[in-house]
Structure formats: structure tokens, C-alpha cells
Amino acid sequence: MFPTPIEKSSRAWQIGYQTLLPLALIAWLLPLIAVMIFSIKPDSDFTTGNYWGVPGSFEMFNNYGKVFFESDMPRYLWNSLLITVPTVIGTVALSCMTGFALGIYRFKGNLLIFFMFIAGNFVPFQILMVPVRDFTLDLGLYDTKRGLILFHIAFQTGFCTLFMRNFIRALPFPLIEAARVEGVAEWRIFWYVVMPLMKPAIAALSVLIFTFIWNDYFWAIVLTQGPDSQPVTAGITSFNSEYRAAYHLMSAGSIVAALPPVAMFFLMQKHFIAGLTLGAVK
Structure with a gap:
């Protein structure tokens, strides 16, 4: 009636679980990670189309400073x-x-x-x-x-x-x-x-x-x-x-x-x- 606990499953199931769980967690957190990366990018990255690449410069203090002050x-x-x-x-x-x-x-x-x-x-x-x-x-x-x-x-x-x-x-x-x-x-x-x-x-x-x-x-x-x-x-x-x-x-x-x-x-x-x-x- 109830699913078998992962500790009592076969070794193959445990390895698959341990492998897929971090991937599922990363996929679930991906939108939040993207927003966090965007928040430290300079404005020039968006004008040049560098949405997902490495930030041209890290502007965390500048961006958050503008938000607050x-x-x-x-x-x-x-x-x-x-x-x-x-x-x-x-x-x-x-x-x-x-x-x-x-x-x-x-x-x-x-x-x-x-x-x-x-x-x-x-x-x-x-x-x-x-x-x-x-x-x-x-x-x-x-x-x-x-x-x-x-x-x-x-x-x-x-x-x-x-x-x-x-x-x-x-x-x-x-x-x-x-x-x-x-x-x-x-x-x-x-x-x-x-x-x-x-x-x-x-x-x-x-x-x-x-x-x-x-x-x-x-x-x-x-x-x-x-x-x-x-x-x-x-x-x-x-x-x-x-x-x-x-x-x-x-x-x-x-x-x-x-x-x-x-x-x-x-x-x-x-x-x-x-x-x-x-x-x-x-």
C-alpha cells in the first residue's frame, strides 16, 4: 500500500535517487538562480544580449544600492x-x-x-x-x-x-x-x-x-x-x-x-x- 522507503530499496534505486534528487532540486531552483544572477549583472549585458553568459562585471553593490537608495x-x-x-x-x-x-x-x-x-x-x-x-x-x-x-x-x-x-x-x-x-x-x-x-x-x-x-x-x-x-x-x-x-x-x-x-x-x-x-x- 505504501511506497518502500529508499533505505530498504535496492542499491540501484538508491544510486538513482541520489543522482536525480540534486538534479531535480537544481531544476526547481533554476528560476531563482537566474534572478539572482540577473541581479548582479550590469545594464550593458542586457543591451548586448548577454542574458545567460558570464556577467561582464559584477555590479551587486551597485544594483542593490540603486534599489535601496x-x-x-x-x-x-x-x-x-x-x-x-x-x-x-x-x-x-x-x-x-x-x-x-x-x-x-x-x-x-x-x-x-x-x-x-x-x-x-x-x-x-x-x-x-x-x-x-x-x-x-x-x-x-x-x-x-x-x-x-x-x-x-x-x-x-x-x-x-x-x-x-x-x-x-x-x-x-x-x-x-x-x-x-x-x-x-x-x-x-x-x-x-x-x-x-x-x-x-x-x-x-x-x-x-x-x-x-x-x-x-x-x-x-x-x-x-x-x-x-x-x-x-x-x-x-x-x-x-x-x-x-x-x-x-x-x-x-x-x-x-x-x-x-x-x-x-x-x-x-x-x-x-x-x-x-x-x-x-x-
Whole structure:
């Protein structure tokens, strides 16, 4: 039923696995490697067609210096941070409460409300582009960080509620019954009994939502324009001029923009693993 572990396979299979695994890893990382190489190339390499050859000169400090000190990249990064962090906090907080309500309480219409949260995940964002843009214009939220935060929270809460509700339903229900027998209020049960058990789910969901929002490009160009409110994903295109694209600066900006999600993952990995092992032993 299950595949045989590689340690128990024949020697030929082990050699093939050890040979093909590095090749598959390199193929998977090839786009990132190409962007990293482009980020240290001079502008002259692109005008002469030297896309994949050895760089004519190594311009790493020059290119990254222009990204940080001669462009609006710091402002775009700050905008992304101001958009992503409140979105993660708001989405996780709402999904914890809605997941608790839908996972613990039995009431009429529970499944209908849950299905409504799920149904929103199947609506293509492209269909919502025009009405959402018009809605932001009517509310005065167009081209503002506040509008982008609110709509990100609205769009991500459905998936997060599905995630949290299923996680909470897998928790041992006798713990909640025991707390109710002791006369503990429902909000205290949620805060002191359920929330500590949700640490692994909160850590995993925070990493996912942070990555989704930080890397979002679609709503960034639909709902914002200009360096005052645009996040870094949309701001990278500012390196393009009317008649040519500065690929070396765009590549350097892309590497800079990719660093915060990577740092977020390694920052939360410790808490994620600690939450998984919480309660594993007496």
C-alpha cells in the first residue's frame, strides 16, 4: 500500500535517487538562480544580449544600492509591511472566533454558514475585479492601504475559517465539557482552553497568510497606484521605463522582496514545531 522507503530499496534505486534528487532540486531552483544572477549583472549585458553568459562585471553593490537608495523600494517595502501585518492579525483573529463558533456550537444554519465561507474560495478573483474596484471608489478606499487591508481580510477569512474550524473540531471535546461543568464562561473557554491548543494552527496559518498577502500582485495593481500605497510586488515594476525595462534592478528588487516571507517562515518555524509537540508527552 505504501511506497518502500529508499533505505530498504535496492542499491540501484538508491544510486538513482541520489543522482536525480540534486538534479531535480537544481531544476526547481533554476528560476531563482537566474534572478539572482540577473541581479548582479550590469545594464550593458542586457543591451548586448548577454542574458545567460558570464556577467561582464559584477555590479551587486551597485544594483542593490540603486534599489535601496535611488528608488522608492524602501517605501514599497514599508507599505507591504503595513498591509500584511494587520491583515494577518485581523484574518487569524476573525478565523479563530468563527472557527470556534462553527466548530463547537451546534445550531440551526451552522453548515449553511460554513458552506458560505467555503463557497467564497471558489469565486475567481478576476470576476470580482471590477465590482470591488467600484466599491472601493464609492467608499473612498481606492488607492489606500486601509482599503487593501480590509479587502484582503475579507477575501482570506473564508479559507482561514475552513482551516480553523476543521482544526478545532479535531480537538478533544471533553476538555470543553469539563470546563463548562466547572462553570467557566464561554469566552474564557475560548481564550484559556481552546486558544493554547490552536498554537500550531495559528503558526501555520500566519505563515501561509503572510506569504499570500506579501506576494499578492493582482489586488495590488487593481486597488492601488503609486508609491504612497502600493506594496512591493507592484512597486517592482516602477523600474521599467517607457521604452525599456531595467531587468537588473527588477531582479535585485525581486530578491529583496522575497526576503521577508523567507524570514517569516524561519521565524515561525520554531513556534510551529513547538506547537506540534506541545502535549505529546505527559
